[in-house]
Amino acid sequence: MHTVKPLPFDASNLRGLSERLIVSHHENNYGGTVKNLNRTEEELERINKDKTPLPVAALKERELTFANSATLHELYFANLGGDGRPGGPVADALAGASGSFPRWEELFRLTGMGLAGGSGWAVRAWDFQRGEVRTYWSGNHTQACAFGQPLLLLDMYEHSYALDYGAAAAKYVDAFFQNINWDEVNRRFENARRKAA
Numbered sequence: 001m002h003t004v005k006p007l008p009f010d011a012s013n014l015r016g017l018s019e020r021l022i023v024s025h026h027e028n029n030y031g032g033t034v035k036n037l038n039r040t041e042e043e044l045e046r047i048n049k050d051k052t053p054l055p056v057a058a059l060k061e062r063e064l065t066f067a068n069s070a071t072l073h074e075l076y077f078a079n080l081g082g083d084g085r086p087g088g089p090v091a092d093a094l095a096g097a098s099g100s101f102p103r104w105e106e107l108f109r110l111t112g113m114g115l116a117g118g119s120g121w122a123v124r125a126w127d128f129q130r131g132e133v134r135t136y137w138s139g140n141h142t143q144a145c146a147f148g149q150p151l152l153l154l155d156m157y158e159h160s161y162a163l164d165y166g167a168a169a170a171k172y173v174d175a176f177f178q179n180i181n182w183d184e185v186n187r188r189f190e191n192a193r194r195k196a197a
């Protein structure tokens with residue numbers, strides 16, 4: 001039985017992202033995903049060898065989608081609630097990997113904006129297989145870096161911004177950057193660096 005993790009910040013305190021938007025996203029989209037993951041696991045419990053594999057295949061596909069969606073949302077909310085001022089070793093690593101921090105930010109924003117009007121995630125991840133930190137596009141909650149640790153996640157599903165900004169996704173991306181919790185991103189970066197070593 002999976003439970004909904006509470007928001008790790010006061011939803012009324014974000015800059016440019018309303019309490020109504022954040023609470024709706026957390027309760028309805030993320031909360032709904034956790035409920036659906038539990039329901040899917042209950043359905044799988046009832047499957048036995050007398051059944052054909054077809055419903056198992058469908059349920060297993062749903063299980064991965066809901067489990068990944070829950071993970072992505074938990075990590076997304078946890079990398080919000082900060083002051084948006086980059087610093088620490090991860091900022092140096094991002095600048096080093098892309099030539100400069102503004103260049104990294106430009107490419108990350110463009111990855112997100114490439115999903116505007118559609119759906120998906122922009123994820124900066126430590127890719128253990130490649131041995132480097134990379135920005136990946138992620139669709140349908142499932143097309144994620146296979147052997148990676150997410151460091152910074154930007155939800156580009158319309159439910160992340162439509163209540164506040166309609167279809168103006170660029171304004172949402174601006175607001176997202178103003179609320180990044182870089183302390184949390186640095187914790188993830190140090191954790192991944194230890195594992196890689």
Ligand SMILES: [Fe+2]
Pocket residue numbers: 025029030073155157159160
């Ligand atoms: Fe979402």
